[in-house]
Amino acid sequence: MISKKLIQYTSIAVLALLLFSCDKDFNTIGGNVIGDDHFQFGIKDQEATVVAFNQDFGAVQTNNLVTNPLGIYHNTTFGKTTAHFATQLTLPSTVPSFFRITTDPEITEVILYIPYFSKKGATDSEGVATYTLDSVYGTSKLKLSVFENGYFLRDFDPNSQFTQAQRYYSDQLSDFENNKRGADADGTSVSNGERLNNAEDVAENDQFFFDPAEISVTVFEDEDDVVGTTTKSAPGIYLKLNKEFFQKKIIGGYYENKLVNNNVFKDYFRGLYFKIEASDAEPNGSSLAMINFTGGKITVKYKEDKSTGEDTTPERVNKSFDLTLSGNTVSLTNQERTTNYSNALTSADPTQGDERLYINGGAGSMAVINLFGRDENGQSAELDAYRAKGWLINEANLTFRIDRDAMGDNFEPKRIYLYDVDNKRPLIDYSSDFTTNAAKPKFGKVVHGGIIKLEDEKGVTYKIRLTNHINNLLKHADSTNVRLGLVVTEAIGNVGNYKLKNQTATGIKDVPIASVMNPLGTVLYGSKSSVPLDQRLKLEIYYTKPD
Template sequence: MKNTLYTLSVGVVALLLQACNDDDFKNIESDLLGDVNFTSGTYSPDLLVENKSEEKIQTDASSSLLLGHYTQNPFGTKKAKILSQVSLPSTPAVFGRKTKASEDSDKFDEQEKVLEAYLYIPFFSRKTTNINSQNQQVNNYALDSIYGKNDATFDVQVKESNYFLRDIDPNAGFSVNQVYYSNLNVSSQLGTAIGEANHLAIKNEGIKRFHFDNPSTTEDESKNELDELAPGLRIALNPDFFQHKLFDKEGDVALSTSQNFVKYFRGVHISVENLSKNLMMLLNLNEAKIELVYSYKAKVQDKEQQLKDRYEMKLSGIRVNVFENTGENIPTFANNNDVKNIYLSGALGQVAELTLLSDADLKRMREEQWIINDASLLLFVDQSVTYEKEPERLYIYNAETGLVLADYALDATQNASSNSSSMLSHLGKLQKENKKGVYYRLRITQHVADIVRNNAKNVKVGIAVASNVNLSISSRDGALTEDAPIIYFDANNKKKLTKRTTIATPLSTVIYGNSSSVPAEKRLKLQISYTKPK
């Protein structure tokens, strides 16, 4: 009974203390516990640090892909390209009103002809609407995840890919999905360009589309708005390519099933060149599509008419971000207890692994029956590095499994609809002074408490730049899933795990490490507040 009461009382104290600010700990502990049975204190263990360079990273597990070039020293220049499969809206493919078999049996050739072709990939944006002075609804868009200079100009090139992206890994007994990495080299298997656009610029305007004119009416329906696409890239493609590749193949076995189609038309490769300034775009591939405008003949009330229609194919299936890094100048440190800086970078970049507690620390804490009231990892930004834009969030995770820590599920600030205001306790936002980043606080109280009191494994933790701290993000097939870990290989070709969110941002930061050469007030620190029985 005595042990039960002790456990309950200390547990209540710990919960109350977790809800407090750091300055409140001393007063509250004194008020609740007095000096009779408990004593309290703070402790900062010596941390071990390992910088991990990603030589290649899995990039086929997301529908949010980067495109562009982004430079920041000492991380060099990151270049991002996109390779994606294309899917038919239904099979077998039908153009016009009749199948090819029906055209043949009816002896009526619809003479479908591709007139225009476009590739559309939207930016991420937030839409608001208002009514203008003409009493018309106007859509306004605020763009998200555009890194670098919004006024940069750039060229986009789209090529047919002849590289077959297979679903299943034959080297694993055809039992698991094939994994694709950032270093996938398909340059020798690209066809000629099927679309090019020069001197493009980012615009936050919607893209209006209009109805086709109906020749059976006196009204010109082509003046009537059909819809408005969210802001994004809309690249004119070569109509003749799709006439030959698709429309002339109507009724062919290549267009009869989805499986046959992805073997026949293996996808598109998208790249940017000639950027006038630093620019990287995070694009929403879930809403990306190829739009074909075509004409065809049809009989309407026994009269032949020339009509128009649209045929749209999604960029779905397997999508891979191909990354290339050049000009990196990141130092290495021989001793993990004497690391001056921690280098963190998204896309194909850098993560860190930390050992939080030594065996001696754990032995002492367990023998003295410590109750962990708060455990916060403080990471101070090296402001001598020039940042065009700093990452607002970092992610901490189990480096062995790639999964979140126990504190993630306990954070009462989880907000699935707003990344910026979610997980503010566990994964604190970058704290700034004069618009410059100063430090991050990652609260890992439950993780440390589980190690000390519940004999949880004292695993290394990973630290990575995060584009999104919420778990539910789009996966390969477009469904919302838990943010499963992804694979990367380090400089020693060792297979490691990290969070998917880190590949969706090019941003980087340099953090002060654990070296004695770092000023004490800026040194990497795990600050533990504890209570223990006397």
């Protein structure tokens, strides 16, 4: 026993001696490096050439977006955007069937409900909850008209022999406007008929607005029911639709075998077209909301016969089913750009760069950025010179300063996104940033940045870290100095791309989807030499320099 313990103690002593020796050697080596003046730390370089210029998107692909704008948005810098929407409808998994003995089924009410993005607050003593709406810009009234969509939204493109998904673009409003359908006096579907949201309550049509109030509906089962059943829902679009139209379209369609499956149904009833116009009622300036239409539904309530054996006067029973706003969708926008914005895009200077960068979502614009004097072939003598310096990169940033005079009081995008234009993908700094924000998913990737910095509730800068990207360029001679693209983003986690309808003069064919979804824009100081130094866009590199 004593020998065993002695061996254990001896082993521990030897191990401790080895660790001490290693620690001593490590500290001595480290001390030699730090003590001698072989490196200069934390030096800031701002001399790298940066050229940033504006690029117009033109029409962009807008089908099947996660969220879509609806409304009118007046921006004093960029202009006026009117956003419409079209969607297919989908039958429930159990296809409705209707029963009759002596009397046809009768639709009694049709309700369209689409929830807004909102946050629930306190509930008062009467049980009424308050809500705060998110992604709603402006409080004006709008004229909202909901029509039957007469333009078929295909799944696949016939020009590709039906091997590729069909694309639809932001500028196809006329296709839907020219094919809209409504109801005639008896509810029959006719071209350019009366809109379907024809309720007497003007808040559902001519004076529609994005109401933050909780929706409370009480239903009485019969005339003897004095209490009723109350259902409460979060704020959203809540419209009563023309029940005579749905009587003919749904009940009539059922007896014509138009509801046998969704393929047949979607060709027969091609969905809804949401048309937006300015209201005649004040205030009627600007109001636009980002909406997840796929969260919406149409509830169809009806009465039908119930079999009661041999009774010749069957009982009538209440039933309902939901049509979901799912399938193919398309966001349709009409832009009226300001003169300054239009001129900035048409006079863009890819060689010298632009004084102001107009970054605008939707069918808007982006900035293209070239670093280290990159030419059109991707070559750069300046980059070769930087590589020869042998620097160790500590940090690299692009800080974009907002032109506060140009932006005024317009709504500002919370975030911008920098990406590799040539390969249509995020930078390595994005991919290596694993920071998340469960409460606010839009603010993940916080190290990579691009989040607006506020002072006195106004945006002043956006800062994007691209340390790894610059380090790769300087460290590896075979790294490609790609073009960078700067856009607004609605969702930092979505890095997919959609097509531009027409390729730009600089060869850009795609744009990030999250930029298409965002209706906002910002004006940033550019890289042109005429911009004051303290506002001019520069690449800031912090490095360690070996002597």
